[in-house]
Amino acid sequence: MITTSALTLFGLGFGSAAILSVASKLLYVKEDPRIAQVEDLLPGANCGGCGYPGCSGAAAAIVSGKANAGVCVVAETEAMVAIAALMGQTIEEREPEIAFRDCTGGTRAEERFAYAGIMDCQAAAMLHGGSKSCPEGCLGLGTCVAVCPFDAIHMGPEGLPVVDPDECRACGKCAEACPRGVISIVGMTSRLLHLNEVTDCLAPCRQKCPGQIDIPRYIQQIKAGDYDGAVNTIKERNPLLMVCGRVCPRPCETVCRRNNVDSPVGINMLKRFVADRELHGGTHLPVPCAKDTGRKVAVIGGGPAGLSCAYFLRRLGHSPTIFEAMPALGGQLRYGIPEYRLPKADLDWEIQGILDLGVDVHLNKRFGKDYDIESLKQDGFEAVFLGIGAWQASGMYAEGEDLEGVWGGIEFLTAHALGQSIDIGKKVIVVGGGNTAIDCARTCVRLGAEVIMLYRRTRAEMPANPEEIVGAEEEGVQFKFLAAPTRVVGDENGRATHLEYKMMELGEPDASGRRRPEPVEGSETLMEADLIIPAIGQKPDLTCLYDDDAESCPVETTRWQTIVADPDTFQTIVPGVFTAGDVFTGPDLVISAVGGGRKAARSIHYHLQQDGDIPIPDTLQRDLIPYTMFKEVTGVRQSERAQMPHLCHGDERNCTFSEVEGALSETEALAEADRCLHCGLTCYDRDMEQPEEKEQQIL
Template sequence: MIFSSLLVLMGLGFGAAAILAVASKILYVKEDPRIGQLEDALPGVNCGGCGYAGCSGAANAVVEGKSGANVCVIGGIETAKAVGAVMGLEVLEMEPELAFRDCTGGKRAEELFNYEGAGDCRAQALLYEGSKTCPEGCLGLGTCVAVCPFDAIDMGPEGLPVVDPLACRACRKCVEACPRGVLSIASMTGKLLHQEEVNDCLAPCQQKCPGNINIPRYIEAAGKGDYAGAVSIIRERNPLLLVCGRVCPRPCEEVCRRGHVDSPVGINMIKRFVADWEMKNNLRPQIPCAKETGHKVAVIGGGPAGLSCANFLRRLGHSPTIFESMPRLGGQLRYGIPEYRLPKKDLDWEIQGILDLGIEVQTGKQFGVDFTIEELGKEGFEAFFMGIGAWASGSLRIDGEDAQGVLSGTEFLTSIGLGQTPNIGKKVIVVGGGNTAIDAARSSIRLGCDVTLLYRRTRNEMPANTEEIDGAADEGVKYEFLSAPTKVIIDSKGVATHLECVKMKLGEPDESGRRRPVPVEGSEIRYPVDTVISAIGQKPQLSCFYADGEEQCQIDFTRWRTVNADPETLQTSVPYVFAGGDAFSGPDLVISAVGAGRRAARSIHYLLTTGNIPVAKNIMRDLIPYTLFKDVDGCKQKERTTLPHLCSGKERTTTFNEVEGALCKENLHIETARCLRCGLTCYDRDIPLKDVVSARVGEKVE
């Protein structure tokens, strides 16, 4: 009995073994040998930063095509090359990326209420969107710290995450965990391409700046004595900081929160200080550029828009060539802004820094005469930026304006920019109220003329910068307000001798919001003149777009005779042609042209590399209303510093030497300390709230 039972058991065992042997043959799955090779190539730390279950999981993901050679976030380029060698992939070195924090609020952002037991940012965001008054800022509970597998993030004393760049591996776990989008992974190229969005931490000044420069960041760097850092921050958006530090009318200061306390921070003064510091020390820092893409782009026009576009194209790895009709680059910066405001040696220094990135230049080349877009296309250019400016002058629309002795403001200032001394006699009347009119008047004063500026509205309606209007008056320019020209009186030789004008009164507001000037009947008066300078507006010269005999142009124009382009991508009706600066917007600010150049470079980059131009869904188009509050409490009044004058008296009106200087170091630190380091709703107070760390340079936290 026992023996038979043993035989049965042995039979069952042999039967099972046979079945297993057959099954193993049928079901056996041979492991891909590359998995083992990849495990050997990976560092074996099993940190999980890749998102897979250790290095074995990462190896399987690579073999299955779910991840690439860069699967390992800790191994770096050498590990990626080793993985690529196993898989037969070419591995190209990418730009380094780091986690980047956008929010500046932290403990400064006021609390709406306290949660009971919601100690995770994600949970708190689900409960009534979080406890802070700021709808976009950091909630401060450190979820990003908890999920970082590399201990690369800590919560700093201001209640904000602080990233250790040496430890960060750009694994994106913190980005995925943050419910507010406060953290992002950014490379140099990513920062250059980023479009400002409504949910970014944008102080009012940054919103208002046409170039979207991160003003609070560069002021903070300058206040700490990190002038090179401040310059680097500005250059992410503006390569013409030396120029803008001198000529920008500072729209950013119009919305500065400090203005609700006493007066706006001298933002442009600070920009000029750090720009001058770089130039005076002859520093040429290495400006990073992405790897060469091989794409050729033609930039037509070497003014601020063209220089900006070429700068950012080169930094994005492309090969731009600037085609300029004038003898030298600069456009209206060189031929429209007088030396006393922008010394040409300073302009040359800044332009050279841009060209040193590796940008080719062809001067004396007029678009539509010496070359066309079609001809450049045959030479291998794949995209085109039209930055031709607005060089054509507006008409006075009066009898005699074609007489000898009548000049346009553009014509007059260009001749001076070319080093010529115009023969304009002694009595000069300038017609207009913008910056070109003021520049023409102040330049005429320096040529020894008796100058009167004629404007059809009052001083309050003049579009020129207030400082320029005051400066012209100080130098002897006489103003005739509420007066408009009606006729140029000429002699028998066709030379202007008088300008007939009529008195005006202000009526109802026009489309611009300014009261419309209305002639006063019977109030005509004649002024003796040697020269009349008309400075009543400029527009692009569009004839260069038409080839000989052509009546139609592929590129569309607006009813204002500017190039018609998409306002966000700056792409024209011809997909590979883009436009920016005054040719697109009409006469505008230098910083507006700079901003347009960067936006166009972004669009061209995406068109050439992906065939598609993405636009951020939540792009900031207008000022964000809830950030514009006027109740700024907890701040003591502090007097705004003033720029020194480099020359005065007779020297100021008989030479073209620069008038304004830069801040001294002591005043720089006083002015940077006035900045409130604003976020969307938060700002630094002189008397900090409880537990708020907000000390500024030159201030003490009590």
């Protein structure tokens, strides 16, 4: 019996072995030996950060062509290169990236309800969008921490995820898990290309800034003493921070939440503080640029729009060349803003920092005369940026304004900047109420003239910066309000001797929202003048766009003499030709030209890299976000705003073109940075001890 059972078992075993032996020959699958070789080159971390089940899965995907040789997020560059060589591929070194949290709320964000569900952000978001009042902010439950395979994220004391840059491998797991889009994987290129979106953590100041500078971030860096970090933050959006620190009219400050408490944070003062610190240090902080792409771009015009466009193109790895008609770069920064506001030596220093990145320049080259779009294409330029500014002065539409002794505002300032001799006489009349008019008036005061400014509305309606108006008053400029020119009277030699004006009264508001000036009949008055400067507006000079033999302009233009382009991509009707700055918008702010130059550079980058496809986010921020513009800002104590120091005082200013304003001291800057509420979309810093609580303690 035992023998029979043993024989039976032996027979079954032998039969099974025979069957398996045959099956192994019939069903044998040969494994590609490269899989093992690739797996040996991978780090064996099996973290899953690449999206495949362990390093063996990643190796199989590489060999099968489902993944590229650089799919691993942990392996060093040498391993990637070895894998690529094994697969007969080439690999480029990847730009460093890191997980970045775009939220400042944390524990500051108010709770809409008490959440008692699963401690998971995705689960919380399914319940009425989550308990936090901010619709875009972090929910604070740490799902990103749980999914990170590298322990590179932890929840900080403020209830926000904190990324350890040394441990982060940019695998993207945290970004995939976040239901609010608070965390993203970013590198230098993605930061430079990003446009403000309504889903971003945008404080009101960031929304209003034409340059889209991350204002709360750089102020917090100043507060922490990280001045170089603040400079680098600003330079991600604005390469002309020293310039803007002096001449920007600060639209960002008009929506600062501190306006509802006391007075706005001195945002521009703080920009100037760190910009001047770099300036006086004598060395430009290093600015990283992407790997060269070999793509050539022609930048027409070396003003703020052209300089900005060239700067960002270079940082994105392209090769821009600036063509400038004037003897030096800067545009109206150099030829339209007087020395007492913007020293030209400082301007030269800032421009040199842009050129040192590898930007080529051709000066004294006039577009339409020395070259045109077609010749640039023949020279290998794959895209063209038009940033030729607005250099033509608008007339007064008054009889006799073509007489000798009448200079347009920008023409007068340009001539003075070029060192040309101008006979201004003893009495000068400046017509207008904007910054150009003020610059003309204060320049003439410094040249020894008695100056009267004629403006057709009241002081309250003057578009010039308030501090510039005050400065002109302090320097002796006289103002004649509610007066509009009607004709220029000249002598027998054809030179202007008087300006006739008519008194005005304000009627109903016009399209600008200001009350329309209406003439008072019979109020004509003559005013003596040796020089008359109408500074009431500027417009682009588009004659350079027309060939002598052509009947039409190669790009579309408007009746205001501006170039027509897509408002999102800045591309004209001519493929590959882009524009920004005053020639696109009409006369505007320096920071608007800088912001436009960056956005145009972004579009040019995509045009070159993606065969003309320029992506525009569906959630692009175009206007102020209404729910963030609330007026009730409670729990904040009042504090006094810093005052800009003056370098020259009294009569000393009237006889010198030395710079008038200075920068804050470090102590003043730190105190001003401390006034910042570090706002998000709805959150802001409240003082730890409320005034009511302090009063109760005293009682």
